[in-house]
Amino acid sequence: VDVSQIRVAVAGVGNCASSLVQGVLHHRDGGGVVDRCGMMHELIGGYRIGDVGFVAGFDVDARKVGMDLSEAIFSEPNCTSRYVESIPSLGVVVARGILEDGVDGALAEIVPVARQAPEVETEDVASILRQSAAHVLVCYLPTGARRATQAYAGAALAAGVAFVNCNPEPVAADATWRERFRAAGLPLLGDDVKSQIGATSLHRALAGWCEERGVVIDSCYQLNIGGNTDFLNMRDVGRAASKRMTKTISLSGVVPPGAKLTAGPSDFVPHLEDRKIAYIHIEGRGFLGMPFSMEVRLGVEDSPNSAGVVVDAVRIAKVATERGLAGPLDDVSTYLFKNPGRPVSDRVAREALDRFIRP
Numbered sequence: 001v002d003v004s005q006i007r008v009a010v011a012g013v014g015n016c017a018s019s020l021v022q023g024v025l026h027h028r029d030g031g032g033v034v035d036r037c038g039m040m041h042e043l044i045g046g047y048r049i050g051d052v053g054f055v056a057g058f059d060v061d062a063r064k065v066g067m068d069l070s071e072a073i074f075s076e077p078n079c080t081s082r083y084v085e086s087i088p089s090l091g092v093v094v095a096r097g098i099l100e101d102g103v104d105g106a107l108a109e110i111v112p113v114a115r116q117a118p119e120v121e122t123e124d125v126a127s128i129l130r131q132s133a134a135h136v137l138v139c140y141l142p143t144g145a146r147r148a149t150q151a152y153a154g155a156a157l158a159a160g161v162a163f164v165n166c167n168p169e170p171v172a173a174d175a176t177w178r179e180r181f182r183a184a185g186l187p188l189l190g191d192d193v194k195s196q197i198g199a200t201s202l203h204r205a206l207a208g209w210c211e212e213r214g215v216v217i218d219s220c221y222q223l224n225i226g227g228n229t230d231f232l233n234m235r236d237v238g239r240a241a242s243k244r245m246t247k248t249i250s251l252s253g254v255v256p257p258g259a260k261l262t263a264g265p266s267d268f269v270p271h272l273e274d275r276k277i278a279y280i281h282i283e284g285r286g287f288l289g290m291p292f293s294m295e296v297r298l299g300v301e302d303s304p305n306s307a308g309v310v311v312d313a314v315r316i317a318k319v320a321t322e323r324g325l326a327g328p329l330d331d332v333s334t335y336l337f338k339n340p341g342r343p344v345s346d347r348v349a350r351e352a353l354d355r356f357i358r359p
């Protein structure tokens with residue numbers, strides 16, 4: 001019997017899931033001194049990070065399906081760092097998930113799909129969610145896996161579980177899904193995690209600072225390179241289209257409408273592994289039309305950077321369930337995700353988050 005207070009299921013046991021599981025276990029130290037380093041919020045609605053527990057996991061990679069979650073998170077092709085040396089068995093066997101369009105393009109060449117007949121359907125996943133008594137399903141499917149992502153959203157609905165969509169496929173930003181979650185009385189957070197010190201978050205902050213200082217932005221771009229499977233997958237322009245869109249939508253909120261703007265994944269550099277480099281460039285004009293330009297290079301490890309936000313999102317989803325908040329949480333989501341559907345300003349989002357956490 002899992003005694004965790006927030007029971008989480010993950011769909012997609014890739015690098016981000018690895019960092020999330022490691023982050024939770026790192027903070028579950030049995031009441032010892034809690035390392036606050038890198039935490040956005042120690043307490044949310046009375047819950048600590050260590051109060052999160054994992055009750056189900058879904059993947060389609062033969063190297064992960066059937067393994068305990070504690071081992072699957074370190075299976076190839078996952079390449080994020082191991083920060084937590086010893087992870088006990090979690091008693092959660094990774095189940096074969098709904099395949100749909102999860103493994104297309106470049107991924108199909110490196111992911112051996114665990115074959116299963118008949119194919120897993122939405123109701124099979126919903127049934128596992130019910131049996132495990134999950135409170136929240138976190139979707140970590142690859143970018144571009146739109147049908148698969150929506151199938152998991154359907155499973156969460158069928159099982160009565162809150163949904164946190166970490167990838168850029170539209171669920172929180174889709175009118176139909178928004179209404180379905182509202183009607184079912186379930187919280188919906190997403191889409192596409194705005195990492196803790198993420199490129200989009202930093203780019204927005206810089207653009208907001210330019211506006212505050214009264215200068216005009218004429219153009220900007222944000223180039224991103226990395227070496228994990230997410231970047232391999234996004235080498236395919238079609239698969240990456242949703243990511244380019246969520247970044248652009250998020251930046252459009254702060255970059256003036258007349259400015260030229262390009263932002264998206266730019267290349268796959270295998271030896272970077274889970275490291276990601278972002279180059280942000282802004283050009284504009286100040287007093288008297290003085291031209292200026294700035295360039296920022298941000299180097300991070302991709303997956304822990306997103307897990308630092310998801311540990312908050314799952315606690316918010318649980319607290320929202322307790323408070324009977326149904327449907328998309330647009331204001332709070334704006335702080336944590338790139339495309340919440342109906343974004344608010346950063347200031348309003350931050351205030352809404354503070355109010356949510358300390359009502």
Ligand SMILES: NC(=O)c1ccc[n+]([C@@H]2O[C@H](COP(=O)([O-])OP(=O)(O)OC[C@H]3O[C@@H](n4cnc5c(N)ncnc54)[C@H](O)[C@@H]3O)[C@@H](O)[C@H]2O)c1
Pocket residue numbers: 011012013014015016017058059060061078097098099100101102103111140141142143144145148166167168192193194195228229230243302303305306
């Ligand atoms: N900083 C970040 O890393 C970051 C930030 C924002 C958003 N995201 C998004 O989060 C998502 C996950 O990122 P990641 O780095 O963990 O990717 P990843 O490629 O490491 O993991 C994806 C996992 O999903 C599995 N999968 C594929 N199809 C599936 C299906 N149909 N059902 C179940 N599992 C399936 C894969 O086998 C793999 O284990 C991506 O869409 C990414 O763009 C990541």
